[in-house]
Amino acid sequence: MDTQVKSNPEPAEEQQQDKIKIAEDFKNQANEYFKKQDYDNAINFYTQAIEANPNSAIYYGNRSFAYLKLEWFGYALKDATAAIELDKNYIKGYYRRASAHMSLGKFKEALRDFELVTKIRPNDKDAKLKFVECNKIVRKLAFEKAIAVEDKRKNIAETINLEAMTIENDYKGPKIDEESKITLDFMKELMDLYKKQGTLHRKYAYKILLDIKSFFMSQPSLVDITIEPNKKFTVCGDIHGQFYDLMNIFELNGLPSEDNPYLFNGDFVDRGSFSVECIFTLFGFKLLFPNHFFMSRGNHESSTMNEMYGFHGEVKAKYSAQMSELFNEVYNWLPLAHCLNQKILVMHGGLFSTDGVTLDDIRKVDRNRQPPEEGLMCDLLWSDPQHQNGRAPSRRGVGCQFGPDVTKAFLELNKLDYIIRSHEVKNEGYEVAHDGKCITVFSAPNYCDTMDNKGAFINLNGSDLTPKFTTYVAVPHPDVKAMAYADAFYCI
Template identity: 55%
Template sequence: MTVSESDRVKADQIKGEANKLFSEKRFPEAIEKYTAAIELNPTVAVYYTNRAFCHLKLESYGYAITDAEEALKIDPTLTKANYRRASANMALGKFKEALKDLRVVSKRAPGDKDAKAKLDECSKIVKRIEFEKAIEHDDRTPSIAETLDPSSITVESSYDGPRIDLEQDGELQITQDFVTQMIERFKNQKKIHKKYAFMIIFAVYKMMMEAPSLIDVSVPEKGILTVCGDVHGQFYDFINIFETNGYPSDTHAYLFNGDFVDRGSFSVEVILTLFAYKWLYPDRLYLARGNHETDNMNKVYGFEGEVKAKFSDMMFKLFSEAFNALPLAHVIGHKILVVHGGLFSKDDVTLDDIRKINRLGQRQPGTEGLMCELLWSDPQPEPGRGASKRGVGIQFGPDVTKNFLERNNLDMLIRSHEVKENGYVIEHDGKCVTVFSAPNYCDTVGNKGAYINITPDIKLDYVTFEHVPHPQVRPMQYASQFSGLLGM
């Protein structure tokens, strides 16, 4: 197409303004500027790749892929566009697609050691996934949970931490004293013995295997239920919730709505604390699966590397089996649906459909279907449905929310999955609430965290909080080579 010289000059000027906004980490405003430059001159591929980088920063991976592909239509030799698309596909756990682009990048820049390292790592991941798939349904390969006997693990006499012992009836049972001591150890960056870590995971795995995909929750009589969103391995902010709002107890229930791990580098401490409280108070601590309680995300965003560094590969595999067994949704007081992501690509979904999801057979959520959409979808202000900015799940409007709630005799939807400046946002005529509980997300975003306290008469109180200091360990400390690829 023909673009006037004045429009070219103006577009390039706006791109400069966008670049400045990007350097200041004002990504939404930078996107607006890049978009304005594209509208004036849609023939410049770098405008699209720059906007794609902004989308990567905002975790809008679907939009980043679209921009990278537009750039490649304009200039098929623009290596940066292949790199951006590889970044987005890697973020989504689409390793085969990412591998194609990384091969192109490495071929065009054979001397780029960083690109070569990322290509090699991606190739290893793809080969490993193919091997794991090949043995997944092999009856000769039993699960870790079926073969593990934590009681047979020896505790060295030099271990000075808390212990889980047999009760008088011969059953293993965790105690409040153990959990309290464990938390103090974690605050001091010490571990518990692997025997007790395995015991905690195994106990929760057995509970979850018997749980339905949708769990009905009631608020404790004369107490409260606190709903928390993503905590993403930010252990010190996570513990701050308990210290300021109250620890789980018979009168204080908690529901953590997915994304306990990844990104933050204290994910092991977060998940072991949550699992320990689940074992201690099975009817007062509820856990829902998020999109980061999945193998592909854990490979990229740090949890797999962290578990292997602090414990072992076997422990990560047991965590993976426990995550596969996590419930997908909760209904509070028969009136509030709580899911990690959101609603569905079709209109006729009922609570019974959610209850019937065979999460144990499916294991990983895949890229379509009810389980995927529960974990990945996001609300949008426009009516109807839209393509997901993330590249997985859908975006759903206020009419979709209203129709779903009316069909299922519900009052509102609580979900998480998205960082919010003030920790929470109320949308869709008050019917859809997003709550996010990781303040100053990844040590860079500067957002507040939030949680929701719910009383027995189903009244909601929104509480926001700031981040607290933590040891000098950077986010994604244990992530793969791809942390650099993702712009972290």
């Protein structure tokens, strides 16, 4: 006769100790991935640590930091708050939450977190410094808002006097011809100048900005593009100030021309430290080929993003604060989306927080402003696809996440075939999702000199509009690191 031996269950305390040990093992693995800048795997293991032991503020704080690295500010904010709720004295939780708030342009909320840190640690010099710096930003924004209310007619473009700007005798760079039009020779000279780390004369730089602003002001928020049968059309994603990789795209795919049209889908600047070179190259080609070169606004074509991620600092270093303000005016007029052959909608971010949005609704968007925190314009710049059906709050904290069913309904309503968007780093430079109806393209390889991703662009043929992908790796660039012009205060 068999006998069954019953084992005594482990005491609850021992079980808890085992869970804590398992959680620590997961955390240690996550930390190793974090050190390697593999943030996706780091998040995966921090999540497992939290599941094993949900009572550790450190796990939430670490995962929040990893989310910040991926620019998932909404998730970072949620985790930092969870860490603080577990441990009111967990200083890094306040720092993480402040960083998330700042990245979302919520400086008053960030200031409150820094103030709490100074109360918890009144002798912490770093906390005091960050409180003072954040307070300066809040005061500055309040002052600028008051000035804007007092003078709504303020227009930097109208204050620029090109005739008063003289060309020094020792200037050896490209010049705009007497007819005041950009030529192909000018563009080739400009790119050669930039490859040698030269600087375009400020008179020509200002002229490009004034001309491009006038052009964009004449454009609708949704631009319709016709690709002729058997003609090639190229769509590129984020460039993010990586000028030498932009040059590589032109090496691989040919220079823009009437026979080789391009659409660059937002986020031309920030992060990479050659953003000035990128934007003037792109604006120059837009002026040279206005009907065969297109640019969509990205979420980084905004004052808040540019202050934090380096572009404004770079413009001020290479030109002036006045030019930095003029860029804000120009970006406000960038189109928000493009429709190719009435079949493909291209936008930087994604689809919408509400059903029933039509192409005509996009055409009617008043875009001459800084990006709002909600609505159609916000979603076009910020939203991301998700694998599951329905919608969810954005992991970025702005816009929404939309599923395959949302994409399908939008395409059916507007009689479209698929959408192309950018906005997210992809290991291969692109991703096809939602049953082939939602394509992501990202054109900045080894993003921020750290991500080791490939870049990609899409070639379309007007006859069938079937996407064909070209991928490439990063090329060498001068020893100027990403974020070199960003204010260190924003990089907590």
